Amino acid sequence: MTAFNGFTDSESFTPVPDSFFHELLTGIDNLAELKVTLYLLWRITHMENQFRCLCRSEIAEDGSFMSGISAEELDSGLEKAVSRGSLLRVETPEGGFYFLNSPRGRANAEAMSKGDWRASARPASAPPGESPNIFKLYEQNIGPLAPLLADALKAAEAEYPPEWIKEAMEEAVRRNKRNWKYVEAILRGWKEGGRNEGKNGQDADKDSERYSKSAFSEYIEHE
Numbered sequence: 078m079t080a081f082n083g084f085t086d087s088e089s090f091t092p093v094p095d096s097f098f099h100e101l102l103t104g105i106d107n108l109a110e111l112k113v114t115l116y117l118l119w120r121i122t123h124m125e126n127q128f129r130c131l132c133r134s135e136i137a138e139d140g141s142f143m144s145g146i147s148a149e150e151l152d153s154g155l156e157k158a159v160s161r162g163s164l165l166r167v168e169t170p171e172g173g174f175y176f177l178n179s180p181r182g183r184a185n186a187e188a189m190s191k192g193d194w195r196a197s198a199r200p201a202s203a204p205p206g207e208s209p210n211i212f213k214l215y216e217q218n219i220g221p222l223a224p225l226l227a228d229a230l231k232a233a234e235a236e237y238p239p240e241w242i243k244e245a246m247e248e249a250v251r252r253n254k255r256n257w258k259y260v261e262a263i264l265r266g267w268k269e270g271g272r273n274e275g276k277n278g279q280d281a282d283k284d285s286e287r288y289s290k291s292a293f294s295e296y297i298e299h300e
Contacts, residue, residue, distance in 0.1 A: 089210070091119045094179075101163055112146055113154030114163050120204060121177050128185045128194055130167075130174045139204050171195075210234070211242055218246040219255045226257060237264050241272075 097118075105111045116136065121129045136151060137143060146154070155175065158164040165176040165186045174189065176182035188194040211234040215222055222230075233242060245263040249255060 089123075091122050093118060101161070104161070107154070107157055109146060109150035109154030110157040110161070111154075112142075113151065114158050116142055117158075117164060117175060117177060121182070128188070129181065130176045130185060130189075132172050132174050134172070141204070169195075214243055214246055215257070218250050219257065219260070229257065229261075233261065233264060237268070241267060 093115075097114075101114065105114070113136075117131060120131055120136075133151070133155065137148065143151070155164065155166075159166045159175075162178055165178050165182055167174050167176070167186050167189045169189065174186075176186045185194070211230045212222060212227070215226075215230060237245075241264060242260075245260045245267070248263055249259045252259075
């Protein structure tokens with residue numbers, strides 16, 4: 078058995094409905110069914126497209142998952158989950174597709190059953206990779222995180238798209254301006270005036286002076 082090093086603050090988390098613990102967990106006595114149910118909860122929850130489902134081949138192509146379950150166990154687990162009602166399956170000429178038995182999943186399954194939506198129009202789905210949150214990005218690009226900056230970083234994560242934050246930090250690194258006020262200045266400049274790459278550095282240099290007197294300036298100046 079490989080030892081597990083523990084969960085971290087820098088990883089993403091998958092929400093699991095309380096009914097899984099109240100109803101499903103107490104009734105599932107088959108390991109394959111448990112693995113398959115949790116796997117589809119993870120994969121489908123992290124999908125960004127409107128129609129969220131998986132076909133068997135997409136599951137089977139995930140080598141990491143399949144290293145712990147055989148093809149026969151996969152099929153058995155899917156059958157048991159569908160029989161229990163935690164998953165829904167719709168058979169089409171393109172194959173069988175699995176949905177979570179959730180409000181969105183039921184609506185998607187019904188749309189596919191009626192022919193209102195074709196599986197061929199669905200974007201290809203791959204297992205979600207580890208997506209570093211703003212704290213991990215900060216430590217990777219800027220340096221050790223000062224405790225009182227945590228709230229400022231959380232506020233930025235809620236206000237700006239993840240790709241903006243990542244690119245703003247990379248811009249700060251390129252300009253050897255490894256401090257949060259500079260990253261924040263870039264983000265505010267993009268929000269207020271658009272992402273004009275030719276002005277990013279100049280605007281950030283000017284704006285960073287404005288933010289240096291914030292409640293976090295004591296920590297920002299010493300980063």
